[in-house]
Amino acid sequence: MSGAEAAWASTLSFLPKLGMFLIILIVGYFVAKWLAKLTNMLLEKVHFDRAVERGGIKRVLEKTKFDASDIMAKIVFYAVFLLVLQFAFGVFGPNPVSDLLQRIILFLPTLFVALLIVVIASAIAKAAKDILTIALGNLSYGPFLAKLAGVAIVTIGVFAALSHLGIAPAIVNGLFYALLAIIAGSAIIAIGGGGIAPMRAQWEKAMRRMETEAPRLKGEAQKVGEVAGQKAETWVKSGEENAPRPIYTPKP
Structure with a gap:
């Protein structure tokens, strides 16, 4: 097999993996957004913000534009999206990016x-x-x-x-x-x-x-x-x- 044929075969085998990677990334992004919104809604319903403010965190949150529920929702979003990224990069087989993401997830x-x-x-x-x-x-x-x-x-x-x-x-x-x-x-x-x-x-x-x-x-x-x-x-x-x-x- 010539070099051109090998490059073409490698490209053909890479394209399905790239398509699967993009599908997992897009679907996972919207799932993470939905879970973050659901978390924010549930925490607002149980008055999580008031409980946190009684704990003395109110002064710290006053300097930001987010309340406690928003922060927890963002934590949920990034945690889920990290799992999505690890799953998406796993399509390409063992690679340094997947190893790095796995270490970050284990540290969370x-x-x-x-x-x-x-x-x-x-x-x-x-x-x-x-x-x-x-x-x-x-x-x-x-x-x-x-x-x-x-x-x-x-x-x-x-x-x-x-x-x-x-x-x-x-x-x-x-x-x-x-x-x-x-x-x-x-x-x-x-x-x-x-x-x-x-x-x-x-x-x-x-x-x-x-x-x-x-x-x-x-x-x-x-x-x-x-x-x-x-x-x-x-x-x-x-x-x-x-x-x-x-x-x-x-x-x-």
Whole structure:
């Protein structure tokens, strides 16, 4: 077989594969769009946006033109379309593009869990900050403690997500331990390096302040459980009110 005949035979064998590739790509694109639209519609129906906003993500989404339902719908679209691309490129047999797509698809569940960790940590931080702000609002250091608790919870959540992703685990763990070492080392140096007398004076001042605010602190501490219970009850009632009502059809 001459070179021209071999090229023509190769072209003839390639054209059916190209046609199948285009058909799979076009059909898969519309299927992915339909699934994304269906996801958005279902999430809007169950009031997913309100639930996410209560978790403290509202400020982040305000800077974008998308709400939580739109973002989840786009995630569904790109996840499905990646599967479509892998299936479409598989028509040509083993190739580097299919291998790359397979690695990306296998990484998606890990990425989803990491994002879920950050979202849950943000929700817990928002709830803890709200409860502490309400419960300790009458104390001079109440707002500071509330912000500190929120930042600490989000920081732990971010490090947990990075650790789950396995992105340079040695560096991530090293940064976390380094942060703790910096805090502890700064305290040791500040106290030990000629700071014992000033720290003693500040400690005595803090003790006098705590003795002064002890009755108020006791009263505020008793409110923490009540505030947490009321907030949880409010969220539950809000969820029940926003839940979709079943359609009742009387039996004939």
